[in-house]
Amino acid sequence: MSLYFTKEHEWLRVDGDVAVVGISKHAAEALGDIVFAETPEAGRDLSKGDDAAVVESVKAASDVYAPASGEVLEGNEALADNPGLVNEDPEGEGWFFKMKLANQGELDGMMDEAAYRAWCETL
Amino acid sequence: MTQAELLPLDEWHKAQGARMVPFAGYMMPVQYEGIIAEHLWTREHAGLFDVSHMGQILLEGDNVDAALERLMPGDFAILMDGRLRYSMLLNEEGGIIDDLMVTRRGDHFYLVVNGATKAGDIENLKARLSDEIRLTHMTGQALLALQGPRAADVLAALAPEVADLSFMQGMHCRIAGVEAWVSRSGYTGEDGFEISMANEDAATIADALVADERVRPVGLGARDSLRLEAGLPLYGHDLDEEVTPVMAGLNFAIGKRRREEGGFAGDRRIMAELADGPAACRVGILVEGRQPVREGAEILDDEGNEVGRITSGGHSPSLGRPIAMGYVAAPLSQAGTHLKVEQRGKLFSAEVTPMPFVPHRYHRKQGK
Numbered sequence: 001m002s003l004y005f006t007k008e009h010e011w012l013r014v015d016g017d018v019a020v021v022g023i024s025k026h027a028a029e030a031l032g033d034i035v036f037a038e039t040p041e042a043g044r045d046l047s048k049g050d051d052a053a054v055v056e057s058v059k060a061a062s063d064v065y066a067p068a069s070g071e072v073l074e075g076n077e078a079l080a081d082n083p084g085l086v087n088e089d090p091e092g093e094g095w096f097f098k099m100k101l102a103n104q105g106e107l108d109g110m111m112d113e114a115a116y117r118a119w120c121e122t123l
Numbered sequence: 124m125t126q127a128e129l130l131p132l133d134e135w136h137k138a139q140g141a142r143m144v145p146f147a148g149y150m151m152p153v154q155y156e157g158i159i160a161e162h163l164w165t166r167e168h169a170g171l172f173d174v175s176h177m178g179q180i181l182l183e184g185d186n187v188d189a190a191l192e193r194l195m196p197g198d199f200a201i202l203m204d205g206r207l208r209y210s211m212l213l214n215e216e217g218g219i220i221d222d223l224m225v226t227r228r229g230d231h232f233y234l235v236v237n238g239a240t241k242a243g244d245i246e247n248l249k250a251r252l253s254d255e256i257r258l259t260h261m262t263g264q265a266l267l268a269l270q271g272p273r274a275a276d277v278l279a280a281l282a283p284e285v286a287d288l289s290f291m292q293g294m295h296c297r298i299a300g301v302e303a304w305v306s307r308s309g310y311t312g313e314d315g316f317e318i319s320m321a322n323e324d325a326a327t328i329a330d331a332l333v334a335d336e337r338v339r340p341v342g343l344g345a346r347d348s349l350r351l352e353a354g355l356p357l358y359g360h361d362l363d364e365e366v367t368p369v370m371a372g373l374n375f376a377i378g379k380r381r382r383e384e385g386g387f388a389g390d391r392r393i394m395a396e397l398a399d400g401p402a403a404c405r406v407g408i409l410v411e412g413r414q415p416v417r418e419g420a421e422i423l424d425d426e427g428n429e430v431g432r433i434t435s436g437g438h439s440p441s442l443g444r445p446i447a448m449g450y451v452a453a454p455l456s457q458a459g460t461h462l463k464v465e466q467r468g469k470l471f472s473a474e475v476t477p478m479p480f481v482p483h484r485y486h487r488k489q490g491k
Contacts, residue, residue, distance in 0.1 A: 032344070033157050038414070054414075058344060059153075
């Protein structure tokens, strides 16, 4: 299993051709208190960069983009009743969706955890 | 774009862990520990807000009350010393240039106006008031607000005389050894105070207040969610020059004598709206589900016709659900009216509801 991060502050935990996707701790802290999250339905085909999910903090609405192309396997239903999970455990229980990757080559341009954390320090 | 100015308490906020953002030309604390926690703390204990971006203005001269009555719909002639009124600076069509607080303080009037509009207000007042009235923009004064059910106990521990103030009354007093003007007023729906003091004394008072464990600093984010729950309009969003006091549902700020006599900017239109009702009015809106609807979302009737716009909306931390306010055509303004709200292509069911969303808890003395 390997962990990838994007410059959009999303993470992918990849196991074979399946990725769990969420937003980083840095992103969750920047958003502040999250009061609503809408995750994609299973079966939806996503192209890299598509709007995949919605997250709303007290202050504003933001889109969660598909960090890679593929088919949605499952949205995190726990977020509907408890969107605060994204603040409590953004890189764990607060995941947004699972997807089957269409093209693992898309992972190549992403950062590993150390590179991502170092990059966040520079922001 | 000019550089945002720093508040007198800029360093203090940073030391308290604030996240600073540009707002109304200043770097302002938007949050410290988190908006929801700060919001709920204010409802249960006491929150300290820095509102030094707001404009504090002194007006001196003969008959300032009569001069103000030409520009605002309040009855200032009967306003007693040390009392304040919520009022509005109106254009000649009755549109709202700003909403503000007006206090009679001895031989002068003290105004507190919105930060984003203060420069325009001062220009407007100078142009419309006679030269015999001296206007002073009190740039040497900071402004703090202490709000919440514990605010009175906290402040009375430092200045016992403030316990005698009732809602919309003010006095000079000393807090932690420094001079301040304190009024029992605020923008959260809770009991509380607004405290004006010299810029260089602001940290002394802020430190004395947060030294009390019932007090935590609260940022702009929670200030917005608190005032929304309290049904209080925010200038530039829920109020602007296209809107009259009657449309905004602020009839309480139009004095009884003023309604009969007129004599203020926009009086003909406003008196007609008082008699016949306005074409559109500000209402509270409860939105179904969990997703907030925000400023700019369209309000639709059952047949899908646009009948208004959301002017403020968001998550209510106290109610744990989305709430909003907006303007709708008058026939749709009755509580219980079903509406739809459209935001980013998505339709939400909504219902007109009385405001405030969370009851006010102002300190009004019995028998007054």
